[in-house]
Amino acid sequence: MTDPLSRDATATDIAHAVMSGKVKAAAVIDATLKRIEAAEPTINAFTDVIAFRARKRAAEIDRGLHRGPLLGVPFAVKNLFDIQGLPTRAGSRINADGPKAARDGALVRKLEAAGAILVGGLNMGEYAYDFTGENAHYGPSRNPHDTTRMTGGSSGGSGAAVAAGEVSLALGSDTNGSIRVPSSLCGLFGLKPTYGRLSRAGSFPFVDAFDHLGPLARSVADLAASFDAMQGWDPDDPVCTDRPADPTSMVLGEGISGLRIGVAGDYFARGGMPEAFEAVATVARALDAKNIVAIPQAAIARAAAYVITAIEGSQLHLPRLRARPQDFDPDTRERFMAGALLPGSWYVKAQRFRRHYRAEVQKLFREVDVILAPATPCTAPKLGQVMMTLDGVELPVRANLGLYTQPISFIGLPVVVAPLHKPGGLPIGVQIIANHYNEAAALRVARHLEKEGVASAPAA
Amino acid sequence: MADEKPDIGRLVDEAAKAIGLPIAEQYRANVIVNYERSMAIARPLLEVELDDELTSGPVFRP
Numbered sequence: 001m002t003d004p005l006s007r008d009a010t011a012t013d014i015a016h017a018v019m020s021g022k023v024k025a026a027a028v029i030d031a032t033l034k035r036i037e038a039a040e041p042t043i044n045a046f047t048d049v050i051a052f053r054a055r056k057r058a059a060e061i062d063r064g065l066h067r068g069p070l071l072g073v074p075f076a077v078k079n080l081f082d083i084q085g086l087p088t089r090a091g092s093r094i095n096a097d098g099p100k101a102a103r104d105g106a107l108v109r110k111l112e113a114a115g116a117i118l119v120g121g122l123n124m125g126e127y128a129y130d131f132t133g134e135n136a137h138y139g140p141s142r143n144p145h146d147t148t149r150m151t152g153g154s155s156g157g158s159g160a161a162v163a164a165g166e167v168s169l170a171l172g173s174d175t176n177g178s179i180r181v182p183s184s185l186c187g188l189f190g191l192k193p194t195y196g197r198l199s200r201a202g203s204f205p206f207v208d209a210f211d212h213l214g215p216l217a218r219s220v221a222d223l224a225a226s227f228d229a230m231q232g233w234d235p236d237d238p239v240c241t242d243r244p245a246d247p248t249s250m251v252l253g254e255g256i257s258g259l260r261i262g263v264a265g266d267y268f269a270r271g272g273m274p275e276a277f278e279a280v281a282t283v284a285r286a287l288d289a290k291n292i293v294a295i296p297q298a299a300i301a302r303a304a305a306y307v308i309t310a311i312e313g314s315q316l317h318l319p320r321l322r323a324r325p326q327d328f329d330p331d332t333r334e335r336f337m338a339g340a341l342l343p344g345s346w347y348v349k350a351q352r353f354r355r356h357y358r359a360e361v362q363k364l365f366r367e368v369d370v371i372l373a374p375a376t377p378c379t380a381p382k383l384g385q386v387m388m389t390l391d392g393v394e395l396p397v398r399a400n401l402g403l404y405t406q407p408i409s410f411i412g413l414p415v416v417v418a419p420l421h422k423p424g425g426l427p428i429g430v431q432i433i434a435n436h437y438n439e440a441a442a443l444r445v446a447r448h449l450e451k452e453g454v455a456s457a458p459a460a
Numbered sequence: 461m462a463d464e465k466p467d468i469g470r471l472v473d474e475a476a477k478a479i480g481l482p483i484a485e486q487y488r489a490n491v492i493v494n495y496e497r498s499m500a501i502a503r504p505l506l507e508v509e510l511d512d513e514l515t516s517g518p519v520f521r522p
Contacts, residue, residue, distance in 0.1 A: 303505040310498055322481055334487050338494035341475040342502075350505055351516035399497070 005031040007165025007459045011073040011222040014168065015115065018061065018072030025058035025072035025117065032074040032119055036166045042147055044139050045161035047079050048086055048121040057117045068115030069225055069249075075169040078155050079121035080128060081105040081213075082202040090204035091124040091154065093137045093327050094320055105202030106237070107171060107213055107230050114229035119167060122157030126329040128173055128206040129313055129336065130154035131181050131401035132381075136329040140383050143186055144460035145426055149380035152185035152401060154178040158216050159186035165459030169217050169226055173203065175210045176305055177375075177405025180431060183216055183417035184375035185401075187427025188457045189446060190216045191223045194436050195412025196241045198227075199234030207312040208239070209351075210305065210409055218457040220447040223416065224249040227439065241437075248440045252447040259441055261289035262368035264433075267298035268404055271391050272377035275428055276404075279420045280372055283430045286454040287445065293371055296360045301407035304350035304357070306399075308410075311347045314339030331398065358411040365435040370445055374404045375417050375429035408433055416442040418455035430455075468492050468499075 002009045004017035005027060017023045033051050040046055054074065061072055077083070080090040082101035089096050103109075108118055123141045125133060133156020134140040141156035143149040144164035151159045155172025159182030162170050172179040174192040183190030191214045198213050205211055215226040231245035263284045269277065269292075284290070314321070314336045321328070321336055328336070364371065377390050381397050388397050408415055413436060417429040434442040449455035469492050476483045476491075483491055 297508070300504045300508050303502050306498070306501045307505060318479075318481065325482075325484065325487065334490035335494050337476075337481065337483055337487065337491045338472070338498055340479065340481055341472060341491075341495060342498060346502055346506065348516070349510065352510050352514050353505060353508065355516050356510065356514055396497075399501070 004028060007035055009168060010219040011070060011168040011217060012219065012225055014073045015069060015071050025061040026055065028072050029054050029058040029074060029117060029119070032167060036119070039164045039166050043142050043144060043160050043164045043166070045122055045141050045157040045164065045166060046076065046120045047089060047123050047138055047157070048083065050083065050118065050120050054117050054119045061115065066115050068113065070111060070229055071115035073116040073169060074119045074167050075111060075116050075171070076120045076122050076161050076167050077108060077118065077171040078124050078158050078173055080124060080173060080204040081108055081121070081171060083108065083118065083121055086121060088204050089121065090128065091126040091135055094324055095204065103202070106199040106234050110230045111226065122161055122170060124157055125154035126332045127313070127317065128154040128175055128178055129332045130398070131177060132398055133159065133182060134331065134383065136331065142383070143380045145187060146380065148382060149426070150185060150383055152182035152376065152380065155182050155216065158182060159188060162186070162188055162216050162218060163460050169215060169222055171213060172216055174212045174214060174409060175207050176309060176409055177402035179214050179216060180375050180405045180415060180417045180429065181401050183419065184429030185380040187419040187421055188216050188218060189220055189223050189419060190214070190417040191227055191439065192409060192415045193227060193439055194414045196239045197414070197437070197439070198230050199237040199240045201234050201236035205316065207309050209308050209312060212409065218459065220252060220443060220450050221249065224252055224443050243437065246437065246440065248443050251440050252443060254444055256287060256445055256448045259370060259445065260368045261287050261445065262291045262293035262371045263289050264295050264371050264373035265292040266294040268295065268373040271403060272374055273390065275379055276374035276377050279428045279430050280374055282420060283372055283418065283449060283454060286449060286452055289372060291368060293364055293368060295364065295371070295407065297357055298407040300353060301357050301410045302403065304353045305406040305410040307342065307346045307350040310339030311342050354410060361411060362435065369434065369438070369441045371433045373431045373433060375431045376401055377403050379426035379428050404431065412436065414439040414442055416446045418446045418449050419457050420454070421456055421458065468495050
């Protein structure tokens with residue numbers, strides 16, 4: 001087993017070591033805080049480190065006051081999660097002036113109830129309207145695999161902190177791809193669960209129709225363990241499902257037998273750099289997946305996701321756009337302002353199309369259990385890069401890193417990102433997409449790829 | 461008339477007035493750029509025809 005005090009230790013490595021008494025939780029926290037201190041001047045993943053609280057919690061664990069499957073596991077959360085006693089920044093300067101959270105967000109409470117220890121809040125794109133991980137107020141989070149490059153966003157600090165080995169587990173949010181894009185660019189496993197599966201209570205919203213929360217980690221077992229700990233109905237989130245929890249850790253070992261695996265063609269097989277399609281082909285070969293499936297009307301789905309995002313997000317921020325426009329990040333301000341002016345008829349049409357598209361895509365799941373697709377159209381762009389060329393067309397980086405993620409979150413399908421690392425190259429991820437509430441199928445495929453050495457998420 | 465290009469600058473100015481959103485001169489050009497970009501991205505949605513019977517639920521359930 002990996003040394004539980006090292007940067008390579010996974011959450012399950014740490015939990016096993018603490019539970020068996022091989023290491024004290026206090027020692028784990030000391031090692032984590034030292035790594036954070038050493039990495040942060042370069043990586044810039046954290047906006048808040050809560051060392052005192054983390055040490056106190058670790059001491060309680062060492063006195064036997066807490067139990068759980070994630071015992072002693074340090075984790076950090078995107079700073080749109082409420083952390084008691086801190087303002088919920090949501091990547092903004094405006095919220096930093098706001099009230100301090102009265103209690104932790106629901107998922108923070110659930111992870112701590114499972115024995116994990118919160119160590120801090122993480123950098124993110126302002127108000128989650130971002131695919132880059134850049135932020136004018138707090139500086140960009142930097143990709144640990146090449147610090148001149150983007151982490152992807154908007155959960156950029158979550159990707160950076162886990163890829164740098166500062167923590168083994170982080171939470172992010174995903175409205176249009178904000179867990180999946182940084183998982184791909186930082187070379188991590190990431191899980192965007194089914195819409196409504198995990199409570200969003202105690203997190204700052206962006207687009208209620210699409211907001212999801214979920215984990216990023218360096219092993220599939222860590223995704224499953226944290227996902228299992230966070231499931232369950234929550235009356236504080238009206239979207240949260242009242243279906244019974246569906247534990248996934250125990251099925252990871254079942255492998256891929258019995259799973260029908262398709263590869264997304266058409267929209268998902270064009271418009272990206274060769275490395276995006278090579279990654280999908282590598283995974284498809286490893287899984288012997290030859291069935292090409294066309295996700296119908298994906299380009300319209302992306303357009304509809306864009307419209308709903310622009311209008312809902314802008315409506316949310318309208319009071320702040322009126323009162324404090326100068327305090328917005330320049331990269332979000334004018335996009336929000338433009339979104340506030342779009343016609344309401346576009347929004348209603350997008351919502352009507354959403355219902356039609358959900359029904360059409362669900363038909364595909366009569367033939368397959370999971371669908372493979374690229375996670376991002378390219379590896380990590382350079383920090384500050386504004387334009388990129390995809391399929392011979394020059395396009396804005398900011399709007400197009402989520403080209404392949406938006407049509408999937410639009411209808412709330414669960415997705416696991418499996419990262420591929422090429423020697424000497426930058427990582428890139430593949431989306432493993434399952435039907436609603438079937439996170440287990442996507443996790444089983446990801447675990448098989450990890451076991452076979454096809455997908456991996458080493459600390460940089 | 462259908463092919464006539466809309467005056468997005470004017471649209472932005474008037475719509476902003478209508479909803480009470482002051483847009484300072486230094487932000488205006490980029491708001492117009494973003495509005496035009498939104499129009500381009502939304503085009504596939506705006507062009508698709510939907511059945512009258514297709515409604516959206518008030519609460520989305522996957």
